[in-house]
Amino acid sequence: xxxxxxxxxxxxxxxxxxxxxxxxxxxxxxxxxxxxxxxxxxxxxxxxxxxxxxxxxxxxxxxxxxxxxxxxxxxxxxxxxxxxxxxxxxxxxxxxxxxxxxxxxxxxxxxxxxxxxxxxxxxxxxxxxxxxxxxxxxxxx
Amino acid sequence: xxxxxxxxxxxxxxxxxxxxxxxxxxxxxxxxxxxxxxxxxxxxxxxxxxxxxxxxxxxxxxxxxxxxxxxxxxxxxxxxxxxxxxxxxxxxxxxxxxxxxxxxxxxxxxxxxxxxxxxxxxxxxxxxxxxxxxxxxxxxx
Amino acid sequence: xxxxxxxxxxxxxxxxxxxxxxxxxxxxxxxxxxxxxxxxxxxxxxxxxxxxxxxxxxxxxxxxxxxxxxxxxxxxxxxxxxxxxxxxxxxxxxxxxxxxxxxxxxxxxxxxxxxxxxxxxxxxxxxxxxxxxxxxxxxxx
Amino acid sequence: xxxxxxxxxxxxxxxxxxxxxxxxxxxxxxxxxxxxxxxxxxxxxxxxxxxxxxxxxxxxxxxxxxxxxxxxxxxxxxxxxxxxxxxxxxxxxxxxxxxxxxxxxxxxxxxxxxxxxxxxxxxxxxxxxxxxxxxxxxxxx
Numbered sequence: 001x002x003x004x005x006x007x008x009x010x011x012x013x014x015x016x017x018x019x020x021x022x023x024x025x026x027x028x029x030x031x032x033x034x035x036x037x038x039x040x041x042x043x044x045x046x047x048x049x050x051x052x053x054x055x056x057x058x059x060x061x062x063x064x065x066x067x068x069x070x071x072x073x074x075x076x077x078x079x080x081x082x083x084x085x086x087x088x089x090x091x092x093x094x095x096x097x098x099x100x101x102x103x104x105x106x107x108x109x110x111x112x113x114x115x116x117x118x119x120x121x122x123x124x125x126x127x128x129x130x131x132x133x134x135x136x137x138x139x140x141x
Numbered sequence: 142x143x144x145x146x147x148x149x150x151x152x153x154x155x156x157x158x159x160x161x162x163x164x165x166x167x168x169x170x171x172x173x174x175x176x177x178x179x180x181x182x183x184x185x186x187x188x189x190x191x192x193x194x195x196x197x198x199x200x201x202x203x204x205x206x207x208x209x210x211x212x213x214x215x216x217x218x219x220x221x222x223x224x225x226x227x228x229x230x231x232x233x234x235x236x237x238x239x240x241x242x243x244x245x246x247x248x249x250x251x252x253x254x255x256x257x258x259x260x261x262x263x264x265x266x267x268x269x270x271x272x273x274x275x276x277x278x279x280x281x282x
Numbered sequence: 283x284x285x286x287x288x289x290x291x292x293x294x295x296x297x298x299x300x301x302x303x304x305x306x307x308x309x310x311x312x313x314x315x316x317x318x319x320x321x322x323x324x325x326x327x328x329x330x331x332x333x334x335x336x337x338x339x340x341x342x343x344x345x346x347x348x349x350x351x352x353x354x355x356x357x358x359x360x361x362x363x364x365x366x367x368x369x370x371x372x373x374x375x376x377x378x379x380x381x382x383x384x385x386x387x388x389x390x391x392x393x394x395x396x397x398x399x400x401x402x403x404x405x406x407x408x409x410x411x412x413x414x415x416x417x418x419x420x421x422x423x
Numbered sequence: 424x425x426x427x428x429x430x431x432x433x434x435x436x437x438x439x440x441x442x443x444x445x446x447x448x449x450x451x452x453x454x455x456x457x458x459x460x461x462x463x464x465x466x467x468x469x470x471x472x473x474x475x476x477x478x479x480x481x482x483x484x485x486x487x488x489x490x491x492x493x494x495x496x497x498x499x500x501x502x503x504x505x506x507x508x509x510x511x512x513x514x515x516x517x518x519x520x521x522x523x524x525x526x527x528x529x530x531x532x533x534x535x536x537x538x539x540x541x542x543x544x545x546x547x548x549x550x551x552x553x554x555x556x557x558x559x560x561x562x563x564x
Contacts, residue, residue, distance in 0.1 A: 017186045018193035021162065045158045048281075052159035053221050054199030061194055080194050081391055082415055084225040084366060084507040084554055086534045088527040103552060104511040108390065108417055109363055111509045111552070129526060129534070131507055131554040133364055133415065135390055140189075222532055223556055225366040225413055225507060227393045229386040244411060245370040249531065249558055250504055252368045252411070270385060270393070272366055272413040274505055274556065276531055299468045300475035303444065327440045330563075334441035335503050336481030343476055362476050366507040422471075 008074070009034065009066050016062070024059050026066075032102040034066040039095050040118075051091030056098075056116050060085065060130040063100030064112035068134040071105045076136045078110065083132035091127050093120025100130075110134040149215070150175065150207050157203070165200050167207075173243040175207040180236050181259075192232030197239075197257050201226060201271040204241030205253035209275040212246045217277045219251065224273035232268050234261025241271075251275040290356070291316065291348050298344070306341050308348075314384040316348040321377050322400075333373030338380075338398050342367060342412045345382030346394035350416040353387045358418045360392065365414035373409050375402025382412075392416040431497070432457065432489050439485070447482050449489075455525040457489040462518050463541075474514030479521075479539050483508065483553045486523030487535035491557040494528045499559045501533065506555035514550050516543025523553075533557040 006029045013019055013026055013036075024038040036059045038044075040051040061083055068078045100114045114130035147170045154160055154167055154177075165179040177200045179185075181192040202224055209219045241255040255271035288311045295301055295308055295318075306320040318341045320326075322333040343365055350360045379399050386393045396412035429452045436442055436449055436459075447461040459482045461467075463474040484506055491501045520540050527534045537553035 012188045015188040016193065017184050018195055021184045022195070043158050043162045047153045047156040052157065052199065053202055053224075054159055054163070054195050057198045057202075057224075058193065058195030061198075080228055082225065082227040082364060083194075083198075084223065086223045086526075086554060086556065087221055088529075088534055103509075104549070106511075108419075111511055113552075126527070129536075129554060131509060131552060133509065137390075223505060227385075227413060227415065229388075229393055244368075245408070247370075249560075252370055254411075267386070270395075270413060272368060272411060274368065278531075294470045297470040298475065299466050300477055303466045304477070325440050325444045329435045329438040334439065334481065335484055335506075336441055336445070336477050339480045339484075339506075340475065340477030343480075362510055364507065364509045365476075365480075366505065368505045369503055 005070055009069060018058060019062065022055055022058055027097060029070065031070050032067055033100065034063050034070065035097055035099040036063045037095055037097045040091060040093060051096060053087060056087070056091055056096060056128050057085055059096060059098040060114040060116045060128060063098040064114045064130060064132055065134055067100035067102050068105070068110040068112055071102055071110065072136050075139050077139050078134040079137055081133040081135045083130055085128055085130045087128050089125060089127045091118050093118040095119040110136065146211055150210060159199060160203065163196055163199055168238060170211065172211050173208055174241065175204050175211065176238055176240040177204045178236055178238045181232060181234060192237060194228060197228070197232055197237060197269050198226055200237060200239040201255040201257045201269060204239040205255045205271060205273055206275055208241035208243050209251040209253055212243055212251065213277050216280050218280050219275040220278055222274040222276045224271055226269055226271045228269050230266060230268045232259050234259040236260040251277065287352055291351060300340060301344065304337055304340055309379060311352065313352050314349055315382065316345050316352065317379055317381040318345045319377055319379045322373060322375060333378060335369060338369070338373055338378060338410050339367055341378060341380040342396040342398045342410060345380040346396045346412060346414055347416055349382035349384050350392040350394055353384055353392065354418050357421050359421050360416040361419055363415040363417045365412055367410055367412045369410050371407060371409045373400050375400040377401040392418065428493055432492060441481060442485065445478055445481055450520060452493065454493050455490055456523065457486050457493065458520055458522040459486040460518055460520045463514060463516060474519060476510060479510070479514055479519060479551045480508055482519060482521040483537040483539045483551060486521040487537045487553060487555055488557055490523035490525050491528070491533040491535055494525055494533065495559050498562050500562050501557040502560055504556040504558045506553055508551055508553045510551050512548060512550045514541050516541040518542040533559065
């Protein structure tokens with residue numbers, strides 16, 4: 001069951017060229033929780049040399065969206081309706097890890113959160129939090 | 142005056158490697174309003190072949206941030222404190238254009254909005270709206 | 283048509299005891315746009331003597347929700363899924379007016395904004411902006 | 424120390440006439456965490472007979488704001504810059520409890536969250552989550 005769901009998420013993830021461009025990888029998949037990591041690359045920086053907010057957002061959004069997907073039947077997928085992100089500290093270090101989690105899964109909407117940590121010289125620091133809404137939609141065939 | 146400010150924004154923009162990675166360009170700079178455009182590239186897609194939400198967010202955030210910067214003295218820069226984005230429609234087409242605008246500029250905070258449109262076969266469609274907060278901080282020397 | 287819709291909104295509004303408690307009134311109803319006003323009462327203040335953020339939120343949310351309702355068939359009503367409010371200035375003066383507007387009306391979600399102004403000695407000042415999501419749901423019979 | 428801080432918060436809370444109007448009370452004060460409760464009164468309902476979103480927002484905002492205040496020096500107070508609220512379920516029952524918490528306390532901004540639960544016949548249900556930003560400002564003398 002978990003394996004089937006994990007396969008589905010991995011397939012979807014691999015079809016997102018943006019994830020490849022950012023160097024992102026799936027880190028963990030559980031029912032209602034998915035984590036995604038990405039290195040802070042020379043190609044994804046903002047003007048002060050930290051990781052770009054767009055990088056933080058992208059993996060936080062994906063982690064949240066896939067955590068929602070783990071709770072949906074196979075004939076549905078999710079779309080992001082809205083995301084609120086609070087940036088707490090610069091994305092400084094080697095790696096970002098986004099942990100997405102489902103807060104409430106309903107028929108019409110799935111409410112999700114993500115926490116994004118930066119790993120800098122072995123130290124972990126919370127750099128952003130996300131609160132958002134995913135919408136289940138039928139899979140197009 | 143406008144030229145000096147524009148120079149400063151262009152320099153800052155060019156030092157963001159993420160903007161190059163996304164193929165983004167500054168489209169227009171006015172006092173309190175900045176627009177940024179980016180093609181929907183084969184390398185910035187989500188799983189259904191539309192532009193990734195991370196692309197939409199990145200240029201929307203940058204347009205909003207630089208619109209705030211146009212109203213600040215030269216010894217200050219801005220950091221994004223928080224962004225809320227509502228995604229209205231898939232990012233379908235050749236090009237996205239984000240228009241950032243300052244709603245209220247205060248000493249401590251600058252409240253901003255962005256509208257992101259997709260250009261698809263010559264048709265323009267609003268695909269996302271952003272409401273966020275920028276924080277003026279002293280330029281590090 | 284407009285009258286039928288307006289009747290429906292007025293009936294719904296009058297059944298909200300919170301609106302009476304806040305002294306709120308419907309100010310205007312158009313297709314896709316509803317405005318609601320409320321005096322800043324001695325009973326709805328925060329600790330510095332300005333109108334409470336809960337007052338600003340309440341009328342901003344209602345104006346946005348009813349603007350969504352104007353675009354829905356009679357067998358549907360709306361529920362607020364999420365609201366983001368940025369507070370720009372203290373709610374100072376005699377009266378607040380919230381103007382709600384539909385940005386995008388879809389089958390599953392209606393994206394809305396509100397602007398809330400304070401009237402202080404005849405001067406109008408923008409004190410808050412809202413960006414949110416309403417969900418159409420079947421009317422319970 | 425805690426007592427002095429608690430006194431300050433109680434004094435501030437009691438000077439908010441809106442909190443009296445809503446029947447709200449402080450439930451608990453700890454360093455970085457404040458909870459506020461309010462009955463669902465006949466005077467604070469929405470059109471379907473549930474507690475109004477403005478009630479949920481008001482106590483969630485206050486709990487978050489006061490949790491920020493517990494970490495600030497005595498010559499500062501807080502103002503709400505922005506709040507994002509996701510409504511998960513109707514506010515059904517006798518009582519709402521909002522638990523506010525500081526996520527990151529900085530010089531310029533304090534990022535906060537709140538969880539709001541409804542108590543219905545002894546059962547507790549999460550009905551809303553909040554993610555927001557408070558701004559420390561000097562106390563006016």
